[in-house]
Amino acid sequence: MAATIRDIRDRTGLSLATISKYLNGGNVLPRNRKLIEEAIEELHYEVNELARGLVTNRTKTIGVLVYDIQCIFVGNMLHYLGQALHQNGYGMLICDSCNDAEIESKNLQFLLNRKVDGILVFAVSLNGTFLKSARKADVPVVLLDRAFRNEEFDCIEIDNRTAMLRATNKLIRRGHNRIALVASNIEYTGMERMKGFEDALSDAGILIPDAYRVYGRHSFELGYQGMKGLLELPEPPTAVILSNYDTTLGGIMAVNESQFTCPRDVSIIGFDDLLMSKVIRPRLWIVAQPMEEMSKRAVELLLKRISHEEEGGPLRISFSAGIREGDSIRNL
Amino acid sequence: MAATIRDIRDRTGLSLATISKYLNGGNVLPRNRKLIEEAIEELHYEVNELARGLVTNRTKTIGVLVYDIQCIFVGNMLHYLGQALHQNGYGMLICDSCNDAEIESKNLQFLLNRKVDGILVFAVSLNGTFLKSARKADVPVVLLDRAFRNEEFDCIEIDNRTAMLRATNKLIRRGHNRIALVASNIEYTGMERMKGFEDALSDAGILIPDAYRVYGRHSFELGYQGMKGLLELPEPPTAVILSNYDTTLGGIMAVNESQFTCPRDVSIIGFDDLLMSKVIRPRLWIVAQPMEEMSKRAVELLLKRISHEEEGGPLRISFSAGIREGDSIRNL
Numbered sequence: 238m239a240a241t242i243r244d245i246r247d248r249t250g251l252s253l254a255t256i257s258k259y260l261n262g263g264n265v266l267p268r269n270r271k272l273i274e275e276a277i278e279e280l281h282y283e284v285n286e287l288a289r290g291l292v293t294n295r296t297k298t299i300g301v302l303v304y305d306i307q308c309i310f311v312g313n314m315l316h317y318l319g320q321a322l323h324q325n326g327y328g329m330l331i332c333d334s335c336n337d338a339e340i341e342s343k344n345l346q347f348l349l350n351r352k353v354d355g356i357l358v359f360a361v362s363l364n365g366t367f368l369k370s371a372r373k374a375d376v377p378v379v380l381l382d383r384a385f386r387n388e389e390f391d392c393i394e395i396d397n398r399t400a401m402l403r404a405t406n407k408l409i410r411r412g413h414n415r416i417a418l419v420a421s422n423i424e425y426t427g428m429e430r431m432k433g434f435e436d437a438l439s440d441a442g443i444l445i446p447d448a449y450r451v452y453g454r455h456s457f458e459l460g461y462q463g464m465k466g467l468l469e470l471p472e473p474p475t476a477v478i479l480s481n482y483d484t485t486l487g488g489i490m491a492v493n494e495s496q497f498t499c500p501r502d503v504s505i506i507g508f509d510d511l512l513m514s515k516v517i518r519p520r521l522w523i524v525a526q527p528m529e530e531m532s533k534r535a536v537e538l539l540l541k542r543i544s545h546e547e548e549g550g551p552l553r554i555s556f557s558a559g560i561r562e563g564d565s566i567r568n569l
Numbered sequence: 570m571a572a573t574i575r576d577i578r579d580r581t582g583l584s585l586a587t588i589s590k591y592l593n594g595g596n597v598l599p600r601n602r603k604l605i606e607e608a609i610e611e612l613h614y615e616v617n618e619l620a621r622g623l624v625t626n627r628t629k630t631i632g633v634l635v636y637d638i639q640c641i642f643v644g645n646m647l648h649y650l651g652q653a654l655h656q657n658g659y660g661m662l663i664c665d666s667c668n669d670a671e672i673e674s675k676n677l678q679f680l681l682n683r684k685v686d687g688i689l690v691f692a693v694s695l696n697g698t699f700l701k702s703a704r705k706a707d708v709p710v711v712l713l714d715r716a717f718r719n720e721e722f723d724c725i726e727i728d729n730r731t732a733m734l735r736a737t738n739k740l741i742r743r744g745h746n747r748i749a750l751v752a753s754n755i756e757y758t759g760m761e762r763m764k765g766f767e768d769a770l771s772d773a774g775i776l777i778p779d780a781y782r783v784y785g786r787h788s789f790e791l792g793y794q795g796m797k798g799l800l801e802l803p804e805p806p807t808a809v810i811l812s813n814y815d816t817t818l819g820g821i822m823a824v825n826e827s828q829f830t831c832p833r834d835v836s837i838i839g840f841d842d843l844l845m846s847k848v849i850r851p852r853l854w855i856v857a858q859p860m861e862e863m864s865k866r867a868v869e870l871l872l873k874r875i876s877h878e879e880e881g882g883p884l885r886i887s888f889s890a891g892i893r894e895g896d897s898i899r900n901l
Binding site for chain 1: 630637638639640641643644645647648651652655660661662663664665667679680683825826849850
């Protein structure tokens with residue numbers, strides 16, 4: 238016969254009130270928590286989270302909207318997010334938006350129908366209009382990686398503009414003034430990085446031809462085609478910054494296929510310190526986001542919104558990115 | 570005021586029975602489905618999947634246990650699985666086992682507590698003991714990528730032994746007889762690949778030193794350390810097979826750091842046709858699993874188990890892998 242809450246009472250000696258509080262996600266003393274969890278395991282007591290969800294109005298499930306689950310950056314963030322959520326007893330319901338704003342919008346509805354307690358968003362959309370149904374349903378939202386311009390949502394990001402300014406300065410200080418940028422110009426994050434690039438050039442009084450600004454949609458193809466075009470210019474740049482992970486990969490591929498060698502013929506700075514940068518030779522200079530810290534902070538903030546410990550207006554938390562040195566910059 | 574099912578009736582002219590059937594996940598005519606979905610959207614009717622789940626005993630949620638969400642192979646499979654599930658109105662509750670059997674076992678309980686309708690498993694554990702609680706709860710399970718030896722679960726995989734036999738033969742036919750293998754020897758998939766390697770060598774009457782068999786746990790490190798060790802041997806192999814994606818990456822990194830050049834000094838065959846193999850030069854010979862087809866088939870089978878359309882004993886569905894030609898093998 239299936240174990241009941243009374244069996245847990247008999248086993249632990251605790252009151253039904255305490256056990257019920259635990260089962261409904263309330264705070265109980267660590268010692269009591271341990272006793273209850275042991276009893277649950279020994280008695281094979283089965284928690285019906287679904288029924289519990291209807292009673293507590295909590296599903297202990299967080300929805301995660303990701304722009305592309307095949308993106309390696311996203312996979313790494315999900316790892317850290319999952320760890321932080323699990324430590325707090327939450328599961329992740331992950332929806333892949335496949336880089337499509339319409340799918341993203343449907344996925345949001347899907348998550349709201351499933352009564353998730355909160356939502357983490359790696360957005361495809363360029364503004365937060367699609368999130369208004371979450372707001373209406375009082376489901377807290379925290380944006381990760383991609384903020385919206387002029388919109389009021391909790392957001393965890395890096396200071397993209399400063400990170401790019403510092404990266405560009407690394408090249409300038411090593412004698413480069415023919416510097417190109419391959420960047421995404423269709424979401425906030427990419428545009429901030431573009432601004433940081435322009436800041437550095439203008440601080441140093443450097444003018445570059447327009448052909449050195451290669452802008453498009455965040456992708457492997459952008460990096461690949463962008464780098465190819467740059468290397469075929471009558472006067473190619475001596476250094477190229479690839480402003481996100483996928484673009485970095487594509488750019489490296491184009492260099493490998495060309496007659497150019499890095500750093501002899503072209504210096505490179507890439508983005509995001511993931512596995513790829515360990516495999517590629519020469520070791521790349523990399524703008525590295527603190528992914529684990531960002532993930533932890535996002536979960537912390539979202540859970541505080543859910544529990545109403547954090548009640549104020551939207552917070553934007555900016556981390557600063559590190560720059561990891563490599564062998565991909567030549568001194569001119 | 571919130572819209573009710575009666576408002577949908579008034580809007581669509583359909584019967585309450587039809588609308589209710591739709592809402593409970595039943596089959597309705599495509600034309601009616603469209604009418605209902607339009608009405609739901611126009612009226613902002615909110616489906617409470619949670620309450621629906623208690624009534625229908627279906628949560629329309631599939632649990633996915635993955636051994637490591639940072640693994641790029643896993644990320645790609647999740648993309649295809651998510652697409653196939655979404656097309657059928659299912660969500661994915663993804664749990665990351667972080668390569669730890671104990672975490673995997675806890676994650677399973679987590680999914681069962683949440684009353685998922687079925688579970689897809691990329692297993693850490695080497696046998697299916699931990700899955701018995703799913704069986705007890707009558708929740709169908711389909712294994713992906715990693716089967717268990719001698720155990721009875723639905724499973725979607727590639728014919729690993731034949732794939733490796735064919736890959737090894739590619740090297741033998743190009744004159745190689747000093748061939749090494751870096752492989753995982755602790756799960757079924759890795760062991761099948763080892764057998765295919767031995768089959769090919771024995772068919773061709775080739776004897777290799779034991780040092781050419783580098784076995785350990787599926788990882789980047791295994792490939793890196795393994796390749797390093799091989800290249801430092803007094804008589805290094807002329808060709809190395811890296812038998813999974815992470816190991817391939819690690820092996821390539823070790824070659825890049827060494828004085829060896831591929832394919833001049835060492836020929837290489839890797840596994841899994843993912844982004845990385847597009848970036849690495851020379852273009853790698855790759856054993857490529859049909860990831861999209863495997864994912865679709867896994868979802869199809871799991872949903873049939875859930876609906877009891879498929880009632881027989883466990884099925885093992887083996888796809889054959891393709892071998893993609895590259896420039897990483899030298900003719901001797």
